[in-house]
Amino acid sequence: MSAWADRRTAAEERILDAAGELFADRGVDAVAMGEIATAAGCSRATLYRYFPDRTVLQRAFVQREAVHVGALVAADTAGSGSLTDAVLSALRHVRATPTLAAWFRAGDAGRTAGLAHDSEVVAALGLAVVPDAEAAQWLVRVIVSLLTVPGGDEGDERRLVERFVGPVISLGRP
Template sequence: MTGKDWLSSRRAEVAADRILDAAGELFANQHVSSVGMNDIARAAGCSRATLYRYFENREALHTAYVHREAYRLHEQMTELVNGIPDPRERLLAGLGASMQLVRESPALSSWFATADSPIGAEMAEQSEVIQALTSGFLLSLRPDDPDAVHRRARWLVRVLTSLLIFPGRDAEDERAMLEEFVVPLLCPNEAGSPSKPR
């Protein structure tokens, strides 16, 4: 018999999710850097000691929150673009959808606010999860050398971060930039030469 507390890992997961949900609500209403651990514990309805049992510090909580949201966002984006057969169009649609999903989420968009240092840029650059999800998306478009894909994924994360912090004039302007500069590099046409934007 495995012991009485066989549900303990599930309980821990539910408790951590509740804390991250409370943090997300706070992030939606104020800049991420101004949200403290006391605020999160109060919003989650738990003590500071309980909060620190699940997240050793604010950086660990930020990382867990970003990774959870990155998985969720990646799943939504993948569902939106799965039916697009052309890899170049799927790439373009995926990039646009990813930025739109971040911007539509008050909790996520606050990470890229320029009033303070945009904490989302640093998190995106350092997150192995975001890099892996981006690499996986690029590999789904066409097979390639994993090291090259990893370098391209790091660059792509920086491009998208830049656009989230300094957006184009509108969605069409951003799409044109992505189509002209990003798509040809990440997903060249069959002849290997960049195609002209529409």
């Protein structure tokens, strides 16, 4: 667990939970800070005390969820250690979680791609799979790409990852 997650308060968690539900219902960019405050049962002043703007709130939400998905992927692949299995596990977990799947809708995918460069996201997802920081960052970009523009089915995505991602990452290992 990262240091920032250890410091999150119950109020911050409630705000992020409310934001996630609104993101799932209406889309990431369609939700205003005032709506999040109302849904979280707090004042706008309280919301802004924890999250000074929408970008900070969105980044905190993505970081929290990336840590969660990273832990699920690590648990799923503990025995296999397969890069392909790790990528497919990440795709399955994100797609199965409405509050995360919302980030990959057509209107919101650009914001998500920008947030994927955040070091906490890379640490939570990519570094859980590969030890090299640059490879981890590239792997997160691949996962975001597959979530934004999915393959036909899991079999298609497995073939793509095995053919193109696996060889590149394995060659790039230190």
